[in-house]
Amino acid sequence: MAVVLLLVVVVVASIAFHLLSPWWWTPIASNWSYIDDTIVITFWITGVVFSLVVSFMAYCVWRFRHRPGNVAAYQPESRRLESWLAIGTAIGVAAMLAPGLIVWKQFVTVPSDASAVEVLGQQWLWSFRLPGTDGKLGRADTRAVSADNPVGVDAGDTAGLDDVIVQSGELHLPVGKPVHILLRSTDVLHDFYVPEFRAKMDMIPGSVTYFWFTPTRTGTFEILCAELCGVAHSQMRGTVVVEDEATYQAWLREQQTFSQMTASVENPPAN
Numbered sequence: 001m002a003v004v005l006l007l008v009v010v011v012v013a014s015i016a017f018h019l020l021s022p023w024w025w026t027p028i029a030s031n032w033s034y035i036d037d038t039i040v041i042t043f044w045i046t047g048v049v050f051s052l053v054v055s056f057m058a059y060c061v062w063r064f065r066h067r068p069g070n071v072a073a074y075q076p077e078s079r080r081l082e083s084w085l086a087i088g089t090a091i092g093v094a095a096m097l098a099p100g101l102i103v104w105k106q107f108v109t110v111p112s113d114a115s116a117v118e119v120l121g122q123q124w125l126w127s128f129r130l131p132g133t134d135g136k137l138g139r140a141d142t143r144a145v146s147a148d149n150p151v152g153v154d155a156g157d158t159a160g161l162d163d164v165i166v167q168s169g170e171l172h173l174p175v176g177k178p179v180h181i182l183l184r185s186t187d188v189l190h191d192f193y194v195p196e197f198r199a200k201m202d203m204i205p206g207s208v209t210y211f212w213f214t215p216t217r218t219g220t221f222e223i224l225c226a227e228l229c230g231v232a233h234s235q236m237r238g239t240v241v242v243e244d245e246a247t248y249q250a251w252l253r254e255q256q257t258f259s260q261m262t263a264s265v266e267n268p269p270a271n
Contacts (some may be wrong), residue, residue, distance in 0.1 A: 001062070004062045007054050007057055007058035008058055011054050011058075014051075015051065025195075027196065028196060028197075028198060028216075029196035029215060029217050029219065029221060029242065030196070030215055030216055031216060032103075032107075034102075034106065035103060036198060038099045038100050041096070042100075045092055045095055049092060107199075107212075108210070110178075110180045110210070110212045111212065113177075114177075114178035114180040114212050115130075115131065115177065115178070115179055115180065116130075116131055116136070116137050116180045116182060117173070117179055118137060118140070118151070118181075118183075118184065119181060119182065120150075120184050120186065121185045121186070121192065121225065121229075121236075122185065123187050123188065123236075124229065124230065124235055124236040125236065126171075126192075126223060127150055127151050128165075128167075129151050129165055129166070130163065130164040130166070130252070130255075131162075131164070132162025132164055132257055133162050134159060134162055136159055137160065137182075138160015138161065138258070139153075139154040139157040139159070140184070142185070142186045142205065142206070145186050148262065150165070151165060152186070153165075153258045155258075155262070160258055161257065161258055161259040162257050162258070163258045164257055165255070169238035169239065170240075170241060171238065171240050172240075172241045172242075172248055172252070173242050173248065174242075174243065174244070174245045175215050175216070175217065175245075176216065177214065178212055178213070179214070179215070181199075181201070181210060181212060181213070182208055182209075183203040183208065183209045184207075184208055185204060185205045187229075188205065189204060189205070189227045189229060190202070191227035192225075193223070193225070194221050194224070194240055195221075195222070196219075196221045197213050197240075198213075199211050199212075199213045202227060203227075217242065218244065220240070220241050221239065222237060223237060223240060224237060225237075
């Protein structure tokens with residue numbers, strides 16, 4: 001009976017912790033409420049299965065407990081039970097996968113009016129590149145990264161000369177406009193993650209990964225690296241500031257372009 005009671009307590013405590021836990025999501029600040037819905041569906045399916053399995057174990061421990069004279073019955077197989085288990089498992093897995101696949105398709109289908117923002121991760125800081133007045137990003141390559149060219153812009157591509165370079169670790173975005181996030185890493189695996197946006201993606205050296213989102217409310221949100229990337233992983237942080245269009249444009253005008261950055265390197269101010 002002690003084992004039965006312990007199993008019942010595990011089920012009840014797990015459900016109570018889920019419903020009453022203070023550790024829950026941060027308030028959402030993007031269009032990806034679909035991701036929250038998918039997580040809720042997964043919690044319901046896995047929670048129901050967990051509760052049923054553990055409760056069934058408790059029932060079996062109680063129902064088939066040792067009694068004098070009882071003899072166990074050996075049944076090598078049951079096609080009916082195996083069929084029900086296979087069908088039930090398939091339905092459960094499909095119910096969890098289907099919403100995720102639908103949301104994933106939306107996650108990687110970038111709207112045509114989304115503005116590009118490149119995020120460069122390196123141990124252990126964030127840099128950003130935004131399109132200049134021509135509205136498009138120039139070519140870049142991590143092999144071109146140097147002290148004078150921290151984001152690896154191809155100096156031979158005229159489209160990149162007016163690209164805006166941000167090395168402060170603080171990215172500004174206008175509220176209500178879709179953003180196409182392009183992700184690169186110069187060294188090891190990183191992961192660009194802003195919890196309030198419900199959007200994250202691994203950054204793989206030698207590749208460009210991407211996703212998109214639309215900020216839905218103004219504020220300052222913390223950027224985290226969600227992939228263990230070295231001894232200072234926990235300190236690899238930055239901020240995203242979401243603001244109205246006028247304030248965003250004012251901030252953008254204060255940032256230096258790639259050509260301005262290279263000019264200041266080639267012609268440092270006289271002492």
